[in-house]
Amino acid sequence: MAEEKKFVGFICTGCGIGERLDAGQLETTAKRDGKMQDVKQHEMLCNAEGVKMIQDEIGGGATHIMIAACSRRAKVEAFNFTEVAMTRANLREGVIWVRPDTDENRETTQEMADDYIRMACAEARFMTKPTPSGEQELNKHILVVGGGVTGMTAALEASAAGYPVTIVEKSGALGGNAANWYKSIPSRAPYAEPQDTGIEGMIELVNNNDRITVHLNSTLASTDGAPGRFKATIAEESGATTEAEFGAIVQATGYKPYDPSELTQYHYKDSPDVVTNWEFEALAKAGGPIKRPSDGKEVKAVAFVQNVGQTSKDSGKLPYHSGAGDLIAIKQAMYCKALNGADCDATILFNNLRTPGAAGEDFYRSAQEKMITFSKGDVSEVVPGGELEVKFKDLILNEDTAMKADLVVLDVGMMPNSGPDPYAQLAFEEAEEGSEEKETLRQALEVAPPSILNLKYRQGTDLPHLRHGFNDSHFICFPYETRRTGIYAAGPVRRPMDMRQAQDDAAGAAMKAIQAAENAGKGMAAHPRAGDLSYPxxxxxxxxxxxxxxxxxxxxxxxxxxxxxxxxxxxxxxxCGTCMGACPVRVISFENYSIDTVGQQLKNVDMPDEFSEKPRILVLACENDAYPALDQAGMSGIEINPWARVIPVRCLGSVSLSWITDSLNSGYDGIVLMGCQKGDDYQCHFVRGSAMAHERMSKVGDTLQSLNLEPERVEVYEVAITDVERAPKLINDMAETVEKIGMSPFKF
Amino acid sequence: MTEVVATNQTILVVGGGISGMTAALEAAETGKQVVLVEKRPFVGGRVTQLYKYFPKLCFPTCGLEINQRRAKMNPNLTILTMAEVTNLEGEAGNYTATVKISPRYVNENCTGCGDCEKAVEAEFDNEFNYGLAGLSKRKGAYLPHKMAHPMRYVIDPAIIGTADADKAKEACKVGAVDLDMQEEEIKFNAGAVIWATGWQPYDANKIQPYGYDRFANVITNVEFERMADPQGPTAGKIVRPSDGKEAKNVAFIQCAGSRDQNHLLHCSRICCMATLKQTHFVQEAYGDEGKSTIYYIDIRAIDRFEEFYMKVKENPNVTFTKSKVASIVENRENQSPILHGVDTEGYNRYANEHDLVVLAVGMEPSVDKGSFPVDIVVNEEGFIEPAPENGGVFAAGCSSDALDVNRAAQQATGAALRAVQVVNRVAGMEG
Amino acid sequence: MSDLNTAMAAKYRANFLKEVEAVVEEGETVKMCMQCGVCAGSCPLGKHWAHPPQEIFMMIRAGKRDEVLKSDSMWMCTSCYNCIVRCPRGVQITHVMHGLAYYAKRLGVVPEGQPTQQVSQLFWDNLMKGGRVNELKLGLSIYFKDGFGDGIKNAMANQKLGMNMMKAGRMSPMEFLSGHTIKDNAGFQKIIKKAQEIEDAKFDGAAK
Amino acid sequence: MAKKEYSFYPGCSSQKGATSSNYLTSTQSMCDVLDITLNEIPDWNCCGASIGYGGGGELPRLTLSARNIALSEQHNAGQEIVATCAACWLATREAKERFEHNKTLFDGAQQALAEGGLSLKNQTAVRHMVEVLIEDIGYEGIKSGVKKPLEGLKIAGYVGCQTNRPFGIVGESYENPLYLDKMIESVGADSVPTYEKKVQCCGGALAMSEPEKSQEMIKGIIEAAYDHGADMIATPCPLCQANVEIYQNDINAKYGTKFDMPVVYYSQLISIAYGKSAKESALDGQVVPAKKLEELANK
Structure with missing residues (x-):
């Protein structure tokens, strides 16, 4: 038997609520309809005195409180009572600010407020205070997959914060691609010269660090569990396996260079003297002067052909750019000057020279000081031979021309070393047996790279791809908003990047991994509902x-x-509640968010009869975008129809069809759902919540048909947080629609 | 007196823009005590003044809402607004910060109801809209913007001592207006400091050939952002400040102040993408009648952003001209700016008349080399270098380099870890 | 001078940029050009240049030695310094144009009859006589630069202008006879002679 | 006002009977009132101007200025060099700065000067008369000497190129300098701060070799002054003054315009405003008579 519940309501009469509404009636409603055991009024509930009043009630045994005041987005710090279950009725932004202050509107405004009181009370009655599940304990051990610059940096940074780290590296040595480089792009002012990569020093730091364990020649045979209790099987090439538990994971599996063999105009396959920028590193690292591969002749003229196979929609090319290619060319052109003498000509044939920021532009100028030649040119062909000829269009002089070179260096892009896309696996599974689609997906899966994480997840083995195989976050503000909680991609597997950025990124990912482990230990949700203790x-x-x-x-x-x-x-x-929205039999719930907490709200709205000319419109609004937009509408004094009753939801993905059918059955005249933007540039932080709501609601048609109701009674919209005018309009439009087509006949 | 509980395990974050907020929240959500000091009356920084982000064309206020919700709910985070760090003493693991807090004249009782605003009469140019401030006024008692956090009004010091101030006080039913509020100075400890003071748009007046100071229809990219915002000074209409007429033929001048030894030496990185984004605003407003011309030296879209660039390039209503515009003169008949220059690809001279010119002004770091409170390594461009000599002070976001929002948030998350390392060391030593 | 041209061309072969850096006034700033074009757009006589400065800089990189030196573009420079103050990279464009023009003259490759080159030389020769410019003689020498016939025509055409100037006391027939000169002309001549020798040595050295 | 002394470099065109002799006359008249003593650099030589480059080359050209600086340092020790002519100022200051940054050139010049028994310290500031007025006298100072304010006159301030670039006046922009407008206002006249041709090139020395190209630009300069309703143009540069003034007949003939726009020096404006006569202010040196100014002088 659960502990005894005590329901107390609080009504604020400040900010004009008291003047605009009959607080006594609200109190009665809360007691009579809302079944609050006690209700208190205060003229400014959010001030120290008001807050103390609430605290005293909690001290006196209140377990469930209902606060009727401003929006749940306002005065959050004041009304922060984590020890009880709490609901808020939005009388200010949601009622008095969206209704005209006139006598003829007084009645409907009061009705609106009464309903919000009933709704908040109902919500409170069906809610329990969330408590941590205790599913996992704190495990501070961080697993880093990949032992290149990014992986080593993540390991060193996490260990410097006191966290033990295990690195799993597929090859036989730490260092990754950069270990083969002669030098790197400068990462410190004055950004004038290539600098030592520092890889050897990093390897030494990693090897000498007591908190870091390194598994070379190893991969992850399986990864199971969850943040705070990841269980990984580390398999060595030799066949030996190690099992270990981790709090969180950083995936830093890096990139591989693009292979330009298919781009025949460069004759990469035909001439040993046409090399990629990554291969050129080895020529320089061999010790100066740089000699050409074909005949060992010291090079006197080098052409750097930029943007090879990149920024193109052609098949077989990369539709993106590696970003660092021009800085790499500058660095390598400087090798030529440094190792083969100032007389060695180095020409960079570029289109848009990408040397951003302070570091980039300084490095560019430094190259010019060194008499490296920059030509805006479009290379059409590299003609192999004893002396190579680079044919190009000089875009400044607007002429077709050519230059001779001993060696041609192709700037090829980075391709992510990511695992297979889990959603390709899921799509394959979902596709109809024997269909063409299934066959296409099967073929795609066959050439997919092997799994890296081998996650024992129902939803696939690896981190989802964003675009072109990169494991990036979809969110600009939240670069580490991963779709696999507790697993963070870092470095070029996330987005093409140079070493300095990769190192910054490694630190960021390590931070998120540490945070995920810490919060998992406390049973708290990760971003964006950070700190939420409820769970389904x-x-x-x-x-x-x-x-x-x-x-x-x-x-x-x-x-x-x-x-x-x-x-x-x-x-x-x-x-997010997507599972709750998905469940056709309504068995999934959270302690503080469930089929009932919402279902009871809509049921507790007073439903005037068919002849009252007082329709009811249910609005389910995404709490991150649509709801704040409506709040701002209130602040701007934009009117909202008095028949609307707005319920914030965590995500439209959490909306159960049962809410819709229940509403229609109980006489609602219209339903408006407001979610985030869907599609490629989706804005839903729960990925497909909005899209799924649209799909699910398309099925509401059957229900409507069976009830003999007009389809326009249910609308689903994409609403942005900036839709301060549009969001109210969509509600008001529904009111007009209802007026046009008439009231629902299902009122009791 | 403002009270701040802080120890050597506290992380001080200076600057509450996207980078400072990110660093502060990431640290706080990892269980660290954080004090965030913000100069303006609200957090969120310059992204609050942006209409949309590239490349998704999503709204910055969306992420702001999440970050503000995180901030409101997190007990580990203390936010001081209208506050500036005036001194910092000590070393990694043991700093003492001195913070000056300017009077807001509104205390925490404020409910954001807006009664004071209604009562006050004095109006001021709305600085939230940069140089377009004059197109939209704000009152002497104001909320900087609709989503401002803290949701507390501000009383302009200019009305203190006037009848307006008394009107504001009288109007407030909750006793939130406190006209006797004084500037205060507080001191507290911190183990590590994250410096996230961000950037400011380069002063377009200094780019004399473009006549920003002389021609009404030459504006900056940050102003254009406000103009496109439905909450902005023109209610989202793309118009000419000179006459309010539709601006359908818009020129964008890249590197306005950037990559220029007479102005900012560095490439500001974001301006190319910002302009590519802003061509969408023109397109959205006027469809095929909306024409954008981009005058550039190099388009620096970089990595995945290239796709965005490729898409804009396919738009027949957007023209790219590789040219640093030499000068702008004004057509005296209609106040239209006429751009003079040479298209360097093949050398074609032009004298192009546009309805409106948007200067893609660069990012100037808001790091004051001269008065930085502790020894710090700053590069030629004014950004804080990632130098071990900086001790327990770590730059986040645009204090460290010209960065877009995504990279700033990324970099700030890493900076948070570096601060955590310091306070964890302190904790290890003390416990 | 064409010997010098042959020698320089032979020495620097394809690398005209290096040649410019070595011998042209402020030529070492050319390499910093990033082809933004602001100089070309800023030039008041820009439309008269076959190759505007930005293009000349690209041609220098592309090794188009003859095309640059034999062009009359840099002779279009009015020395207004617009380009210099706007150049984001500190390229000393005005000086480089002067330098290229002078270099072309030295090499003897200036297009025949290039008027600015002629005036420039006349000006220099004029001031070299007595340390100061004799405006009247300079003016006449310019009228007559293309021969006696043209000279008379020019003088007639500008007669009114000349008369006006004389009336205003801003042109004196006395100049034709005596004119302003410096007192220590001998010392002056020695100084400039020496400077010229040093200048010549620079080119000779570079050609070696 | 405290007495000020400068080492004065008038330049070739300011000599008696030369194209800007009126500049010299009015400058002296102006300085007289301002209690400024101009000590001419003894035996100064031509600076090479902006056209000499094609004949002389780098070092010989810079050596011309080196000699002037050396002479100034020898005879007018401790005094800053002041030039009234834009080209003189530019060439001299440029030489000074080039010598500061380039030791090879400095040594070369020194070697050459030694042949004439001179030596260069290169420590003397090289200033324009306009700088003296703005920085040492100040707008208020200029104003304080005004006896006959030039009321009712609208004057377009034409700064031109070389007074403005590459050095310019501290605190002023290259594109829209306002000092000349402020000076015009200091003497009681109306300025045209929005005069869009105020830094437009007049063709400079190319007026002689490329007259058509030059006159096309001059035409724009005069036209814009008319558009703004200016009574006259004022300038600080002798070449600007001459080019914009004396070719008006030619331009009228070629383009069918009816230009009759007086072009005067700021020094003439100040001189008149200070109560000096038309002759003292060298108004008789105008090719296009500045009648309104003459009337005012004769009042």
């Missing part, structure tokens, strides 16, 4: 093993047991 659970007896939840979970949090029942991994979960 399901009633096994009702579950039909339909697998919707396990398939649709955007974060790979839910596995399946042998019988096909979901197995939750709370620390992987981001608390």
């Amino acid at each position: 659970s399901f009633r096994k007896e009702g579950c039909t093993q339909c697998k919707r939840c396990t398939v649709e979970c955007p974060f790979g949090a839910i596995n399946e047991d042998e019988q096909g029942y979901p197995v939750y991994n709370e620390a992987r979960c981001r608390r």
Whole structure:
């Protein structure tokens, strides 16, 4: 038996609420309809005195509190009562600020407020205070996959913060690509000369660091568990395996250079004197002067052909750019001057010279000082021979021309060393047997790279791809917003980048890994619901093993047991509720967010009869974008129709179809759903929540048809946080629609 | 008196823009005590004044909402607004910061109801809109913007001592207006410092050939961003400041102040992408009638952004001209700017008339070399170098280099770890 | 002078940029050009240049030695310094143009009858006589630079201008006879002679 | 006002009977009131101007200025060199700075000067008369001597190139300098601060070799002054003054314009405003008479 519950409501009469609304009636509503055991009013609930009043009630045994005041987005710090279950009724931004202050509107405004009180009370009644599950303990050990610059940096940075690290490196040595370089782009002012890569020093630091364990010639045979309790099987080439547990993972598996063999105009395959920029490093590292591969002649003229096979939509080429290619060419042109003498001509044939920032521009100028030649030119062909001829169009002089060179260096791009895309695996699984689609997917999977993480996740073995195989975050503000909680990509596997950026990135990813491990230990959610202690659970007896939840979970949090029942991994979960929205039998819920907490809100709205001319419009609004937009509309005094009742939801993906059918059945006249932008540039922090809501709602048509209701009674919109005017308009439009087509006949 | 509880295990974050917020939140969400000091009355920095981000064309306020929610809910984070670090003494693991807090004249009782604003009469140019400030006024009691955090009004010091101030005080029913508030100076400890003071748009007045100071229809890219914002001074309309007429033929001048030894030596990195983004604003406003011309030296889209660039290049309404514009003169008949220069690809002289010119001004680091409170290594361009000599002070975001929002947040997350390393060392030593 | 031209061309072969750096006034700044074109767009006589400065800099890099030196473009420079103050890279464009022009003259490759080259030389010769410019003689020498017939024509055409100037006291027929000179002309001549020798040695040295 | 002394470099065109002799006359008249003593550099020589490069080359040209600086340092020790002519100022200051940064050139010049028994310290500031007025006298100082404010006159300040670039006046922009406008206002006249041709090139020395190209630019300069309703143009540069003034007939003939725009020096404006006569202010040296100024002088 759970501890005794005590429900207390608080009504603020400040900010004009008291003047615009009948607080006494609100109190009555909260008590009578909302079943609050006690209700208190205060003229400024958010001030020290008001907060103390609430605290005193909590001290006096209140376990569930309902605060009727401003928006849940306002005065968050004041109303921060983590020891109880709390709901907020938005009387200010949600009611009085969106309704005109006139006598004829007084009644409907009061009705609106009464409803919000009923809703918040109902929500509170069906809510419990979230407590950590205790699923995992604190495990501070960080697993770093990849022992190149990024991996080693992540390891060193994490260990410097006191966290033990294990590096798993596939090859026989640490250092990655950069170990083969002669020098690197400068990372410190004055950004004038190539600098030592520092790789050897880093390897030494890693090897001498007591907190860092290195597994060479090793891969991950399997990774299971969740943040705070990842269990990895590290397999050595020799066949030996090691099992270890980790709190979080950084994937720093780097890149491989693009192979220009298919681009025949460069004759890369035909001439040993046409090399890639990565191969050129080895020529320089061999010790100066640089000699050409074909005949060992010291080079006197080198042409650097930029942007080879990059920024092109042609098949077989890279649609992106490696970013660092021009800086690399500058660095390498400087090798020529330094190792083969100032007389060695180095010409960089570029299009847009990409030397950004302070460091980039300084390095460019330094190259000019060294008499490195820069020509804006479009190379059409490299003609092999004893002396190579580079044919190009000089874009400044606007003429076709050519230059001679002993050696031609091709600037080829970086391709990520990522694992296979888990969603390709899922799509294959979902595709209809024998279909053409299935065959295409099968072929794609066959040439996919081998798995790196070998995650034992229902949703696939590796980090999802964003674009072109990169394991990047989709969010500009949140570069580490991973889709596999506790696993962070860093370095060129995330986005093409140079060494300095990779090192910064490694530190950032290490930070997130540490944070994930720490919070997993406390049972707290990761970004964007950081600190949330609630987690989903399901009633096994009702579950039909339909697998919707396990398939649709955007974060790979839910596995399946042998019988096909979901197995939750709370620390992987981001608390979006997509599983809840997916479940056709309504068995999934959170302590503070469930089928009931929302379902009871919409049921507790007072439903006037068909002839009252007071329709009801249900608005389910994404709490991150649509709801703040409506708040701002309130601040701007933009009117919202008095029939609307707005319920914030964590994500449209969490919206259960049952809410919609229940609403229609109970007489709502219109329903408006507001979620984030979907599609390629999706804005949904729960990835496909908005898209899924659109898909699911397309099925509402059947329900409407069976009820003989007009399809326009349910609308799903993409709403941005900036839609301060549009969001209210969409609601008001629905009111007009209802007026046009008439009231719902399903009112009781 | 503002009270700050801090120890040598506290991380001080200076600057509450996207980088400072990110660093502060990442550290706080890892369980560290953080004090964030922000000069303006609200956090969020310059991204609050952006309309959209490249390359997704999503809204900065979306991420701001998340970050502000994180900040509101996190008990480890203390935010001081209208505050500046005036001194910093000590060394890694043991700093004492002196912070000056300017009077806001509004205390924490403020509910953001706006009664004071309604009561006050004095109006001021709205600095939130940069040089377009004059197009939209704000009151002497104001909320800097609709999503401002803290959601607390500010009383302009200029109305203190006037009848307006008393009106504001009278109007406030919750006793939040405190006209006797004084500037205060507080001191507290910190183990590590994250310097995230960001950047400022390069002063376009200094780019004399472009006549920003002389021609109404020459504006900056940050101003154009405000103009495109429906919450901005023109309610989202792309118009000419001179006459309010539609600006359908817009010129963008790249490297306005950047890559120039007479101005900023560095490439500001973001301006190419910002312009590519802003061509969308023109397109959105006027469809095929909206024409953009980009005058550039090199387009620096870089890595995945190249796709964005390629897409803009395919737009027949966007023209790219490889040329640093030599000068702008004004057509005296219609106030249209006429751009003079040479297209360097093949040498074609032009004298192009546009409705509006947007100067893609660069990023000037807001690191004051001269008055930096502790010894710090700053490069020629004014950015803080990643130098071990900096002790427990770590640059985040645009204090360290010209960065876009994504890279700034990335870099700031790493900076947070470096600060965590210091305070964890302190914790290890003390416990 | 064509010996010098042959010698220089032979020595620097394809690397005209190095040659410019070695012998042209402020030529060492040319390599810093990043082809932004602001100089070309800033030139008041820009439209009259076959190759504007930015293009000349690219031609120098591309080794188009003859095309550059034999061009009359750099003779279009009015010395207004617009390009210099706007150049983002500190290229000393005005001086480089003067330097290239002078170098072309030295090498004897200036297009025949290039008027600015002629005036320039006349000016220099004029001032070299007595340390100061004799405006009247300079003016006349310019009128007559293309021969006696043209000279008379020019003088007639500008008669009114000349009369006006005389009326205003800003042109004196006395100049034709005596004119302003410096007192220590001998010392002056020695000084400039020496400077010329040093200058010549620079080119001779570079050609070796 | 405290007495000020400078080492004065008038330049070839300011000599008696030369094209800007009126500049010299009015400068002296102006300095007289301002209590400025100009000590001419004894036996100064031509600076090479902006056209001499084609004949002389780098070192010989710079040596011309080296000799002038050396003479100034020898005879007017401790006094800053002041030039009224833009080209003189530019060439001399440029030489000074080139010598500062390039030891080879400095040594070369020194070697050459030794032949004439001179030696260069190169420690003397080289200034334009305009700088003296703005920085040492100040706008208020200029104003304080005004006896006959030039009321009702609208004067387009034409700064030109070389007074403005590459050195310019501290605190002023290359594109839109305002000092000449401020000087015009200091003597009571109306300025045209938005005069868009104020730094447009007049063709400089190319007026002689490329007259068509030069006159096309001059035409624009005069036209814009008319567009702004200016009564006259004022300039600090002798070559600008001459080019813009004396070719007006030719331009009228070629383009069918009816230009009759007086072009005067700032020194003439100040001199008149200080109560000096038309003759003292060298208004008789105008090719296009500045009638309104003459009327004012004769009042």
